[in-house]
Amino acid sequence: MSRVLIASDIHANLEAAKNMFKETSYDYSIFLGDLVDYGPKPSETVQLFRDNFDELIQGNHDYAVSHNSDDMCSPENHEISVYTRENITKKLMAKDEITYVGNLKRSLVAELDGVRVACFHGKPSDPLFGYLYPWEISSEKMRNDDGRLPTYDYVIVGHTHYQFLSQYDGMVFLNPGSCGQPRDRSHMPGYAILDTRKNTVELKHFNYDKFNLARDLKLVIPERKYLEMALRLFRLI
Numbered sequence: 687m688s689r690v691l692i693a694s695d696i697h698a699n700l701e702a703a704k705n706m707f708k709e710t711s712y713d714y715s716i717f718l719g720d721l722v723d724y725g726p727k728p729s730e731t732v733q734l735f736r737d738n739f740d741e742l743i744q745g746n747h748d749y750a751v752s753h754n755s756d757d758m759c760s761p762e763n764h765e766i767s768v769y770t771r772e773n774i775t776k777k778l779m780a781k782d783e784i785t786y787v788g789n790l791k792r793s794l795v796a797e798l799d800g801v802r803v804a805c806f807h808g809k810p811s812d813p814l815f816g817y818l819y820p821w822e823i824s825s826e827k828m829r830n831d832d833g834r835l836p837t838y839d840y841v842i843v844g845h846t847h848y849q850f851l852s853q854y855d856g857m858v859f860l861n862p863g864s865c866g867q868p869r870d871r872s873h874m875p876g877y878a879i880l881d882t883r884k885n886t887v888e889l890k891h892f893n894y895d896k897f898n899l900a901r902d903l904k905l906v907i908p909e910r911k912y913l914e915m916a917l918r919l920f921r922l923i
């Protein structure tokens with residue numbers, strides 16, 4: 687093992703997913719959660735990621751669709767999140783796909799070529815719903831949900847759709863950004879490559895066919911208000 691692909695928050699954007707796999711090479715792969723909601727192709731995205739990632743962690747949207755519960759996302763995205771879950775995600779996903787995302791693990795702690803990584807969708811103390819931005823990193827935020835303060839070489843999170851690489855207390859903190867719905871300044875989806883032999887991280891951005899995504903969203907969202915919300919969220923308008 688050497689090159690580890692780390693990606694998060696695809697949100698049923700199959701167009702972006704296909705391009706990410708096309709442009710990168712890797713030996714091992716970890717997905718940090720949120721396969722579904724917002725985007726038009728939840729079923730195909732789950733199948734593609736289930737087949738291509740070695741490890742997948744559960745995100746709050748994966749939990750919400752499989753447990754019929756709220757995703758607890760930020761207030762500005764809540765309305766379009768609920769709408770797309772009820773009208774796209776639940777309608778287009780097969781039962782076994784919903785069961786699959788409902789059974790994903792909440793965290794992954796592993797040693798890759800001697801490099802100790804801990805992966806969460808949100809943050810160590812709240813893997814499903816917590817947010818971790820680089821300016822918030824502290825020892826307190828590092829506590830696991832059982833209150834312990836462990837040490838790793840890499841703490842890897844997703845959920846915010848905000849790509850960053852940072853160091854604190856001898857640990858590297860990494861968020862690969864969102865590979866389907868960027869919310870940071872780049873406006874481009876991203877991922878990260880962790881080279882476990884060189885002990886380095888590359889942050890990546892990539893392009894994809896936004897016209898196809900817009901076309902697919904129009905096909906599944908007939909209401910103009912919600913279509914505009916989705917197009918805006920995917921940075922298409």
Ligand SMILES: [Fe+2]
Pocket residue numbers: 695719720745746747807844845846
């Ligand atoms: Fe999330």
